Amino acid sequence: MDFYQGKVLRIDLSAGTSAVEPLNMEWAERYIGGKGLLLRYMWEEIPPGLDPWSEDNPVFLVTGPFAGTNVSTSSRLIVGCKSPVTGVLNDSYVGGSFAPELKFAGYDLVIIKGRAPEPTVVTIKDDVVSFLPAQPKYWGMKTSVIEQALRDDFDENAKVLSIGPAGEKKLPWACVSTDQYHKAGRGGHGALLGDKNLKAVAVRGTGAVTVGDAKAFLADLYRIHEEYVLTDDNYWVHEEGTPILVDLVNGAGAFPTRNWSDGEFEDAGKINSESFQKIRLKKRACYQCAIACRNFHGVEQGGEMVQGEGPEYETIALCGSNCGIGDIAALMKFNELCDEWGMDTISSGSVLGLAMDLTEKGIRDFGVRFGDVESYLGAPELMATRTGIGEELALGSKHLAEKYGVPELAMEVKNLELPGYDPRGTFGMSLSYSTSDRGGCHMRSYPVGDEIITGDEPADTMEGKAAYNINGQHYSSVKYTGIWCDFWAIDFNQMSQLMKHVWKRDVAESEMEQMGERVWNLGRLFNLREGLTAADDYLPELLLTKPHKRGPSAGRIIGADTFAEKTQEYYSLRGWDTSGVPTEEKLAELGVDVRL
Amino acid sequence: MPHVMISRKKCTGCHMCELACSAYHEGAYRPSVARLFSECNPTTAEIKGHTCLQTGCAKCQEACPNDAIVTKRITVTPKGFFENKEKVGDSVEGYVLVVDEEKCTNCGECYEVCPTGVIHEHPDREVAFKCDLCDGEPQCIAFCQNKYVYAVDLKVDKKDKELAKA
Numbered sequence: 081m082d083f084y085q086g087k088v089l090r091i092d093l094s095a096g097t098s099a100v101e102p103l104n105m106e107w108a109e110r111y112i113g114g115k116g117l118l119l120r121y122m123w124e125e126i127p128p129g130l131d132p133w134s135e136d137n138p139v140f141l142v143t144g145p146f147a148g149t150n151v152s153t154s155s156r157l158i159v160g161c162k163s164p165v166t167g168v169l170n171d172s173y174v175g176g177s178f179a180p181e182l183k184f185a186g187y188d189l190v191i192i193k194g195r196a197p198e199p200t201v202v203t204i205k206d207d208v209v210s211f212l213p214a215q216p217k218y219w220g221m222k223t224s225v226i227e228q229a230l231r232d233d234f235d236e237n238a239k240v241l242s243i244g245p246a247g248e249k250k251l252p253w254a255c256v257s258t259d260q261y262h263k264a265g266r267g268g269h270g271a272l273l274g275d276k277n278l279k280a281v282a283v284r285g286t287g288a289v290t291v292g293d294a295k296a297f298l299a300d301l302y303r304i305h306e307e308y309v310l311t312d313d314n315y316w317v318h319e320e321g322t323p324i325l326v327d328l329v330n331g332a333g334a335f336p337t338r339n340w341s342d343g344e345f346e347d348a349g350k351i352n353s354e355s356f357q358k359i360r361l362k363k364r365a366c367y368q369c370a371i372a373c374r375n376f377h378g379v380e381q382g383g384e385m386v387q388g389e390g391p392e393y394e395t396i397a398l399c400g401s402n403c404g405i406g407d408i409a410a411l412m413k414f415n416e417l418c419d420e421w422g423m424d425t426i427s428s429g430s431v432l433g434l435a436m437d438l439t440e441k442g443i444r445d446f447g448v449r450f451g452d453v454e455s456y457l458g459a460p461e462l463m464a465t466r467t468g469i470g471e472e473l474a475l476g477s478k479h480l481a482e483k484y485g486v487p488e489l490a491m492e493v494k495n496l497e498l499p500g501y502d503p504r505g506t507f508g509m510s511l512s513y514s515t516s517d518r519g520g521c522h523m524r525s526y527p528v529g530d531e532i533i534t535g536d537e538p539a540d541t542m543e544g545k546a547a548y549n550i551n552g553q554h555y556s557s558v559k560y561t562g563i564w565c566d567f568w569a570i571d572f573n574q575m576s577q578l579m580k581h582v583w584k585r586d587v588a589e590s591e592m593e594q595m596g597e598r599v600w601n602l603g604r605l606f607n608l609r610e611g612l613t614a615a616d617d618y619l620p621e622l623l624l625t626k627p628h629k630r631g632p633s634a635g636r637i638i639g640a641d642t643f644a645e646k647t648q649e650y651y652s653l654r655g656w657d658t659s660g661v662p663t664e665e666k667l668a669e670l671g672v673d674v675r676l
Numbered sequence: 677m678p679h680v681m682i683s684r685k686k687c688t689g690c691h692m693c694e695l696a697c698s699a700y701h702e703g704a705y706r707p708s709v710a711r712l713f714s715e716c717n718p719t720t721a722e723i724k725g726h727t728c729l730q731t732g733c734a735k736c737q738e739a740c741p742n743d744a745i746v747t748k749r750i751t752v753t754p755k756g757f758f759e760n761k762e763k764v765g766d767s768v769e770g771y772v773l774v775v776d777e778e779k780c781t782n783c784g785e786c787y788e789v790c791p792t793g794v795i796h797e798h799p800d801r802e803v804a805f806k807c808d809l810c811d812g813e814p815q816c817i818a819f820c821q822n823k824y825v826y827a828v829d830l831k832v833d834k835k836d837k838e839l840a841k842a
Contacts, residue, residue: 150695291699298815310822364688364689
């Protein structure tokens with residue numbers, strides 16, 4: 081069948097066995113692939129109420145129908161699970177080249193269950209799946225080292241998905257890495273793989289992805305790229321990449337600074353796009369992406385050359401300004417350390433910023449202070465290995481702040497640390513964070529796009545923001561079935577032009593929009609089934625009630641009452657009841673095929 | 677002689693060229709059978725392009741005991757823009773080396789001598805496969821589509837003129 085390989089690979093780590101089964105094509109048609117397919121499989125594969133740390137909790141590797149073709153930005157892989165951090169669904173996206181290689185090996189989806197008795201590496205060469213002991217050689221390796229080791233030992237063209245030492249130690253924000261700089265960062269997948277004793281999956285595929293008439297598809301894609309992807313409007317992604325956001329967000333007073341105590345950072349100019357362009361060595365791309373947004377930088381730090389991709393905006397915000405760091409070389413080094421130890425930078429910077437805050441306030445001396453480079457650069461290893469202060473920091477923001485009796489200082493939703501936009505400077509982000517299906521996240525809906533970047537929406541009102549976030553969540557949900565990356569602002573019409581090749585029929589734009597709503601509601605049902613309630617759709621109170629004293633967002637405040645009112649408006653517009661539960665009418669209208 | 681080159685400095689490692697190449701020749705996306713490839717180290721970002729230099733090299737042709745590597749006249753007209761376009765123009769006349777599958781015995785002599793590693797045994801048929809410039813519209817150039825990159829380029833060297841005279 082075209083675009084899909086029609087196969088699911090099941091890996092049972094407890095037994096050390098693998099099996100192949102047909103992909104459920106009924107689900108693939110109803111939910112396309114990517115996020116939709118992940119959620120449908122999660123519904124089926126995860127017993128309701130399962131302890132996320134149970135060995136039965138699966139980790140899913142999910143592709144989209146366009147992985148392994150020339151469709152720009154669609155090389156993305158989802159690492160999915162019921163998150164041990166949030167207790168709800170988690171779909172974490174990563175670029176690079178793993179997903180296409182998995183398709184060439186013949187699989188749309190991998191379901192990893194069980195717990196290996198000893199640390200293990202899994203290799204996949206087309207239809208041959210092998211289990212290798214990870215000790216003594218691979219266990220303990222940092223991410224760039226294990227990638228090279230597996231290219232040397234297994235296959236020079238292998239694509240490697242791995243955890244770093246942080247994952248082995250089950251750090252809650254341990255991530256999953258591929259192609260060294262690409263991370264499925266959020267939600268603790270690295271910790272879960274560490275718990276499963278799975279150090280890495282290496283894949284080599286030599287097969288084909290069929291698309292029907294390949295020459296006709298090539299011709300149409302050439303046009304689609306010219307008309308929609310490589311447009312003047314979209315080239316900022318290539319020319320600057322995400323660091324472009326630093327000046328914009330800082331200028332709006334929404335740049336998290338010193339554990340969110342400020343929305344404007346005095347040294348933002350030292351870590352903005354202009355500063356990064358001065359140390360840029362090269363442009364890099366994910367597999368099958370013509371845009372090439374990645375920046376490869378090089379800078380001298382502490383007498384050595386630090387080279388690598390990134391940091392991206394969220395890292396600059398959380399590990400830069402939020403830690404009071406305006407030293408670009410130190411930031412580059414910190415990013416490299418997080419990459420190598422295998423940790424999400426958003427949570428790393430957020431937790432460290434909190435520890436600095438607790439130290440500065442005299443609540444608990446962690447020996448780290450805002451702007452102090454030496455202790456800052458020592459922190460990643462301590463967190464990853466859970467030694468020294470790392471032992472306590474591994475609690476994560478929420479539990480660390482609670483431990484010291486200051487829960488208001490933790491910037492998290494559903495126990496997931498918030499990314500780099502302070503809602504006091506961009507009101508719409510309040511609902512974006514609180515209603516995000518995986519906790520504190522900016523990738524489900526993005527009011528920043530119009531409240532800050534285009535300025536088309538006022539940033540200091542909640543009027544219209546419930547509807548705005550709903551639309552954004554539908555858009556991202558269908559986008560992540562494709563899987564299309566956020567750096568192609570693909571619209572429903574463009575999606576339908578591509579889906580026409582998959583479904584071999586005309587596709588209406590409205591089908592794409594409804595697909596987004598269907599997937600979002602399926603995710604809500606899953607989360608409710610796992611115990612989520614309306615009380616979990618919260619925002620840190622401080623962001624609602626304590627205005628900044630200075631800067632562009634000074635004095636602005638959403639207010640707890642307005643926020644509660646807008647949450648109800650959000651539920652109502654969604655066709656959910658006042659407890660945030662989708663109504664039967666809504667589910668039937670959308671064609672969601674499961675019920676609580 | 678027209679041939680394709682990948683710029684080590686400009687290539688971003690997106691592999692769009694390999695994908696398009698395989699789709700054009702194999703009727704499906706299968707980059708392991710692409711006629712060119714970009715060797716990328718994900719950590720260091722070092723790139724090495726592997727493309728066929730056609731008649732400018734011709735080591736495969738010299739090594740072939742069966743005269744299965746044939747010099748064929750070709751007009752190359754890449755789709756879209758490419759870096760060298762202003763220099764070489766819209767269209768380039770010249771020669772390309774193609775595999776005559778009737779004559780090829782898959783003896784492997786050419787696999788041994790190719791300096792860029794771009795002639796191999798086909799995984800499904802017992803013959804060699806190599807770059808034929810897509811019958812004049814190289815898909816690798818077309819799909820190196822980002823105007824700030826244009827890493828896959830059409831080059832021309834003077835050896836063709838000698839061939840043309842002969």
